[in-house]
Each structure stands twice: as structure tokens, then as C-alpha cells.
Amino acid sequence: MRLILLGPPGSGKGTQAQRLVQRYGIVQLSTGEMLRAAVAAGTPVGLKAKDIMAAGGLVPDEIVVDIISDRIDQPDAKSGFVLDGFPRTVPQAEALDQLLKHKHTKLDAVVELRVNESALVSRVETRVAEMRARGEDVRVDDTPEVLTTRLASYRAQTEPLIHYYSERRKLLTVDGMMTIEEVTHKINRILHAIGAASKPARKAGSAKPSAAGARKSTKKAAGRAGKSAPKGRTSAKKAVKTGRRPAKRASGAVPKGAKKASRKVAKKLTKKRAKA
Numbered sequence: 001m002r003l004i005l006l007g008p009p010g011s012g013k014g015t016q017a018q019r020l021v022q023r024y025g026i027v028q029l030s031t032g033e034m035l036r037a038a039v040a041a042g043t044p045v046g047l048k049a050k051d052i053m054a055a056g057g058l059v060p061d062e063i064v065v066d067i068i069s070d071r072i073d074q075p076d077a078k079s080g081f082v083l084d085g086f087p088r089t090v091p092q093a094e095a096l097d098q099l100l101k102h103k104h105t106k107l108d109a110v111v112e113l114r115v116n117e118s119a120l121v122s123r124v125e126t127r128v129a130e131m132r133a134r135g136e137d138v139r140v141d142d143t144p145e146v147l148t149t150r151l152a153s154y155r156a157q158t159e160p161l162i163h164y165y166s167e168r169r170k171l172l173t174v175d176g177m178m179t180i181e182e183v184t185h186k187i188n189r190i191l192h193a194i195g196a197a198s199k200p201a202r203k204a205g206s207a208k209p210s211a212a213g214a215r216k217s218t219k220k221a222a223g224r225a226g227k228s229a230p231k232g233r234t235s236a237k238k239a240v241k242t243g244r245r246p247a248k249r250a251s252g253a254v255p256k257g258a259k260k261a262s263r264k265v266a267k268k269l270t271k272k273r274a275k276a
């Protein structure tokens with residue numbers, strides 16, 4: 001699964017990214033975290049980024065694109081990732097498209113966390129107070145003044161990505177004003193509905209499946225999709241591979257979208273077959 005979490009500072013991207021990591025076994029790629037590590041280590045990238053970050057500006061596109069490109073190539077990112085804080089500008093999104101195309105892979109979805117701006121300042125204030133109470137270092141850019149600049153750069157440079165991904169039919173918007181649990185639940189539901197939650201991760205860098213392979217899986221998927229669930233647990237990943245329904249989750253329910261998703265996969269593969 002390859003996802004982007006999109007939203008202003010304080011929208012809950014980090015929290016939800018962590019939950020996606022736990023649930024789907026993917027890695028969180030946070031450019032903010034990577035840049036903070038570079039600043040702390042005093043690397044050349046860190047030295048360039050330090051003042052820009054402290055002032056709430058955006059680090060140059062080439063720097064973050066290079067960081068992400070290297071990171072996506074690491075073995076732990078092969079089975080999927082959630083990008084948190086990247087892309088933040090249209091040129092970054094275009095660079096990401098090129099990168100993924102080059103690696104013969106694609107994004108599954110872009111999840112936008114929509115929040116009222118009035119809530120953001122108080123959310124960040126709460127985060128700062130909690131970090132202080134735990135005796136943790138507070139981010140230098142978590143002050144009301146810098147937050148205003150960060151919000152302004154979000155509006156000017158990152159918000160256009162909503163249109164960018166919506167045009168490319170990748171955008172899924174979730175109400176980020178709900179509780180953390182509710183937001184998680186909603187994200188999981190839509191990922192199931194689009195079939196992303198049960199999609200086997202194609203290795204980054206591996207070639208597209210051959211026409212013969214596609215034909216074979218079409219037969220399998222088309223033949224089995226929609227049949228009742230067999231006994232025993234079937235993992236979500238295996239479910240689409242075999243056309244079986246995923247096992248019931250701890251919450252008890254088979255996700256609403258799972259059946260629809262497997263029908264969708266079968267349909268897609270049939271189309272592919274017809275094309276071939």
C-alpha cells in the first residue's frame with residue numbers, strides 16, 4: 001500500500017500515519033522527521049534546512065525529493081509506505097509521480113485530513129503542553145508565530161495538491177475534526193472500499209505483471225470473487241490474491257468495501273485481459 005497523508009500542521013497526519021504503520025505493516029516516511037534528524041546530526045542537508053524550518057518556511061524541493069527518492073529505495077519501504085509531510089508543493093508531487101513511474105509503481109490513494117483552521121492553533125498548543133509535561137524537547141517551530149507562517153505556506157503551496165490529486169482521481173477526504181479513533185476507522189473503511197487495504201504490495205522496482213500473468217490472475221479472481229468466505233482466516237493481502245474474502249477482524253465485521261473491492265479487482269483484470 002502506498003499512501004500520502006495530506007493536511008495542515010496539527011491535522012493529525014503523524015498520529016494517523018503511525019496507526020497505518022501498525023495496521024498494514026508499511027513504513028512512515030516523514031520528511032519533517034528526516035529533516036529534524038538531519039538538523040540534529042548537523043549534516044549538509046541539516047545545515048541548509050535548519051533556519052528555513054525554524055522560520056516555518058519550506059525547504060527547497062530538490063532537497064526533499066532527493067531524501068524521499070533514497071528512502072523509497074530502502075528495503076523496508078518495498079512493501080509499502082505512508083508519506084507524511086511530502087509532497088508539499090506541486091513540483092514535489094510531479095517529481096514523486098516521475099519517481100514512482102520510474103520504479104514501476106503507483107500511489108494507491110491520497111488521504112486528505114480536513115480540519116477547521118481555528119482548531120489547529122489550539123491542537124498544536126495542546127501538543128506542546130503535553131510534550132513539556134513529559135519532559136520532551138519541544139520543536140522550535142511549534143510557537144504561535146511560526147505556526148502562522150507554517151499555515152500560510154500550507155495554504156499557498158500545499159493546498160493546491162488537493163486539486164492536483166483530485167484531478168487524478170486519487171483524493172479521499174476525511175473529516176479530521178472527528179476523534180482520533182473515528183478518523184482511523186474512517187480511513188480504514190475507505191482504504192477497504194477502494195481495495196487498497198487488501199492489495200498485495202508489488203515490489204518497488206519490479207516489472208509490471210506480464211500479460212500472461214494478468215490473464216491467469218483474471219481467471220482466478222473472476223472465478224472466485226463474490227463466493228462466500230472459506231473456513232479459516234484469510235489475510236487481507238491473500239484475499240485479493242486468491243479472490244477470497246478477508247477474515248473477520250477483531251471488531252467483528254467484514255469491511256463493507258471488501259466484497260466490492262474484490263469485484264472491482266476482478267473487473268479491472270478482465271478489462272486488462274480484453275485489452276491484451
Ligand code: ADP
Pocket residue numbers: 008009010031032033035052053054056057058059060061064084085086087088089092141150
Ligand atoms: P508540520 O507539523 O508543520 O506538518 P513537519 O514535521 O511535517 O511539520 O515539517 C516541519 C518542517 O520541515 C516544515 O515546516 C518545513 O520547513 C520542513 N519540511 C518538511 N517536509 C517538507 C517538504 N516536503 N518540503 C519542504 N519542506 C519540508
